[in-house]
Amino acid sequence: MTSVPVPNSSILNISPYIGGDITPPGFVRRIALASNENPFGSSPKVKEVIKNSVDRAHLYPSGNATDLKRVIAAHHNIDQDWLMVGNGSEDTLHLLARTYVGKGDEIIFGQHAFGLYQIATYAVGATARIVTRENFNLSPQAILKCVTDKTKLIYLDHPGNPVGTYLSKADLLTLVKNVASHVLIVIDAAYAEYLEDRLDYTSGIDLVLDYPNVVMARTFSKAYALAGLRLGWIYAHPTILDAVNRIRPPFNTSSMVQKAGIAAIEDQAWVEKTKKHNATCRPWFESEMTKLGLEMIPCYANFSMVNFKDKCADVYQYLGKGGIIVRPMGSYDLPSYLRITIGQTHEMEELMELLKKYYR
Ligand SMILES: Cc1ncc(COP(=O)(O)O)c(C=O)c1O
Structure with missing residues (x-):
């Protein structure tokens, strides 16, 4: 045979x-x-932009998604040089593991966490360490107990999917302050828009500047209604982006998607x-x-x-x-x-x- x-x-x-x-x-x-x-x-403005993008289908998109990043940065009042976009946030979450984690390393995430974390972990030959939830809630202490000298990355679905709970601002800060600085903490805030009114919630956007090992991941698939087009982004220290960008497919978002993302942000x-x-x-x-x-x-x-x-x-x-x-x-x-x-x-x-x- x-x-x-x-x-x-x-x-x-x-x-x-x-x-x-x-x-x-x-x-x-x-x-x-x-x-x-x-x-x-999707917003009618997004639909209009998609129709008008057809004429430019023969041209490569901006590999750096410069216009889109400028609009995301302005909306969130952050620096566009600290942004990277991807083919859905799944793309960016995979890229982070591929950049920072290898065979024999460990990735931490919660029990009942978003399924992609396990896929991304095994895809790089790493071991998954699963944090037990108490009453469906994670705690910083439970996460910290799972950190070993092999830990390279923590995926935190925040809020979780399918378990829609989250760490309070204070608990998130406790976690970030106590995790060794060589461990990448990826705060996956895919649903952040729905929690903006909750006083004890932060997407982590305010932590990225102070903690260079913290990355915040966001998506256009939920509140921004672009799930079918595939668009996500991360906010991270430029040193992290420099590493991830070395393996990122240079055209991982199309020109139509970039324009649709701009229109979606502009239609608040x-x-x-x-x-x-x-x-x-x-x-x-x-x-x-x-x-x-x-x-x-x-x-x-x-x-x-x-x-x-x-x-x-x-x-x-x-x-x-x-x-x-x-x-x-x-x-x-x-x-x-x-x-x-x-x-x-x-x-x-x-x-x-x-x-x-x-x-x-
Ligand atoms: C927690 C979480 N993160 C990321 C994603 C993936 O989003 P995207 O469609 O941008 O890949 C989802 C999708 O359901 C999700 O629930």
Whole structure:
């Protein structure tokens, strides 16, 4: 028998990522509440820019995404030379591991953390050290206990996905102050826009200047509604960016995406509408779920984590057949939970009607 190429052994430890785009047999995809996308779609200004970008499709994009970085920097009042953009934040999160972590090193992240962290860890041949959560919460002390002399990087989903909790400002500072400065702390604030009004939350943007081992990662996939276009960015000390940029594919964001990102940032009214809707619809939905006797993990992003206990698989099937796709959480070791993205009001009302019928 002829031999076939064998992948690196650590690659075969990776369980392939299962996304929210799956429509199991018998399901109808009418209302998609499985991937924490923006239920209103992209801003009309973004759509316009996409249409107008077609004429420049034959030209290479700016490899440094200079205009986009200038607009992101101005919006957040930070230095554009401290920014790097990527093909979704997943791209930047992978690049950080590939730049700083190798075989035999360790990467720390929380129990039930965003699935990409495990993939990025095994992809570089490193070992994952998983921090146990207490009542779904991480603590700086629990994270610090996992740090060893092999630790190279900490991924902190902040807030978590699918566990939508976060470290308070004070706890985040305790963590950052006490982690050895050779360990890279990657604060993944993918959902930060939804928490801006919470006084005890910071995305970490205020820590990057003072702590050169802290990186903040952000995405345009959630509040900015560009999940399909793929755009994310990191804010980090230029020494870190200098290293990461050496392996970054030079054109990892297209010209259309860069322009769409600028238009999305410039349309803050669209982002505000999204945030405002989420801030009222999620509490309403969660209080309705409580009336049905269902428990939830306290989540602070654009989704709810509902414990359907022994009915979970059945509810998932029932909703899917009724046209509403939500996300089962078995692969996150939370088999009795469904993660439900906060959709538009009429979508959530329809979901509630179905659930009320189910529990009647
Ligand atoms: C915590 C977290 N980080 C990063 C991402 C990835 O975002 P992107 O679409 O920019 O790759 C997600 C997507 O769901 C997420 O939940």
